[in-house]
Amino acid sequence: MFGFMRGNRSDTTYRQVYAACCQAQRRHFGLTSLFFHSYEAIFLYLLAIDAQACDSPPDTAVTCCRLRNRLDSWPGFDVERARFGNAFALILAATKLDDDVRDDRSLVARLLRWRLRRPIAESRDYFSHLDPQFEHVVADFIAQHLRLERTADEPLSIEDYCAPTANAFGYFFQLFAEQLAADSTVRDAVQQIGSSIGAAILSFDCAVDYARDRQRGSFNPLANTRDVQRALDYSLHCLAEAGWRCTQTFGPAAATGRVVRAVFDRVAHRQAALLAPPSIKKRKRRGLLTTYRAYRRGFCVCDCGGCDGPGCDGGCDGGCCDAPGGDALGGDASNIDCLICVDCCGGCNPGDLRDSKRKNSPTMPLESNSPSSPSPMVGMTAFTFGPLNPSGYISLGGKTVPARSRGEWIGDDTEVQVIAEDSFGLIVKRLESRTSGG
Structure with a gap:
């Protein structure tokens, strides 16, 4: 397994879906492809469960396939939804291997790419069947990303650098939402969740690879340790936005919300370790x-x-x-x-x-703090750090904190008040129409 969106190992539903999707990947693309089975593929299937496009696993579903060839999934397991995630995992693997060959001239990456040439080709054929423009669209996203790396002499923000990857993930998640036959609200939410996850993945990778890239002389848009901190802040913000959309769209007990929360906690711990x-x-x-x-x-x-x-x-x-x-x-x-x-x-x-x-057990819904034990931050005032649309940042006590409104758009540098706290940050309301400059 590889990837970023790894759920909590104590989450039984996550492990059951993990085992079923693992067996489905072996059936669709062969045993060798399991080396590149992706956590993002599991997340996609959980999205289908949250959208009620397929059934949740029963309590009797296995939590480990033990590499058995026989498919031990539950009766309501949707093989086609799993196949989309399996193909997506191989596209991610192919992109990663191409990047390693291009940047590091890695012999191992060349061998793996050759070994997986048939499953990768089948994955591309699968997506080309869903969208005839697939090859052109993906090539355009990669070209945009490489163009940003070639302009390394110019100042490049982490948000701009992550934009092509965010758009690419949004494209795949939108394709998946179309297969769910969901309404437009759910399709838009799934596409935005994908974009946020794509940006979170790349910004986190830039931060954790900063020291290694400096040693090797490889490209990294981060110029110093302050930029590393900012990249982790941006990753947390994107994860918070994805988590909020999961819980708002699918409810506080959404399985995808639990996964995003687990990833959010790991990134926050990594950030705390740097400090x-x-x-x-x-x-x-x-x-x-x-x-x-x-x-x-x-x-x-x-x-x-x-x-x-x-x-x-x-x-x-x-x-x-x-x-x-x-x-x-x-x-x-x-x-x-x-x-x-x-x-x-x-x-x-x-x-x-x-x-x-x-x-914070993964079996519990990700709800805001109860009235009986309100957060100490409730009632504090702060100023928005950039607009909330409806999520973004606020400046509280000299620190930048993820926050969102109840749905309204709040402009930059506007005074707000904390009214609640949930698993991904603070919930605020506009205090009054004045700014810090007033």
Whole structure:
């Protein structure tokens, strides 16, 4: 398996769909193609389930195919929907192998491309049957991407660099939505989800490959570590937008929403690791045992720098870490850094972290905080950082945070108030018609 949209391993529905799609890929494209079975293919099938275009797996469905040739899928398993995802996985693999051959002259990539030449050709034929202009459209997306790399001397934002990939993913997701015979609202939502996921994938790859690309002299649109941070911010924003669209379109219990949440958490953890104080990074390099001991003492990989430290590095002035009983929620709720510490660590008590994991169980809907336990951020005021249409960013406590409105368009630099919090960020409303300049 390869890809970005990997769900939580404790999500039974995800594992059941994973096993069935794995067997379907082997049946359609052969055993060798399983090396490039993609998590994005699983996500597409989950979209079909959320759109009620095919049945959910029963409780008795297997969660591991064990590479058996016999198809052990459930009676309502839609082979054609799975085939679309399988073919999409091979198109992604072919694009990746072509890129490795072009950029690195990789012999391994050449051999793999030769070995998979027949399944890749069958995948292209499959999509050409769905859209006669398929080859031309995909070639145009790749040409746009390569054109951006050839203009490396000019300033290039991460948003502009990700645009061709986002459009390409949107194209494939739109093709898939058309196969679902869904209404226009669902088709548009699926296309936008695909675009957001495509942008999130590429921006994350640029961030994690930054150091390696600098060593090898390979192209990377990020010029410095500040750009790396911005790329991770953009990836989180795109994932938040995809997650919001999943839950708004298919409901709070959508399987796709759970997958996006799992990916969102992993990217956020990677971002927090980049911001960790040197002492915490040193502990992580010493191995799992030392990391576990640090965790038991209250250390976590986030801005606060450890809940038992002399003070918080993120500007909390010890408020969130030195609260009575070690409860970070007892700190200064008006300080955004304290809240980020709480969100990362789940509280200074390791037991709090275990409780928060139970609350975020993949079998539970991704709903906003209940009125009985409102988020400490509710009621805070902030300013939009760019327009909310309806999602975007707000500037809160000197940090850029993903946010969305209840559907209205809110312009740039407009004062808003936080009214709720969900799994992907904050929900805000326009406070009044004035800007920070007024």
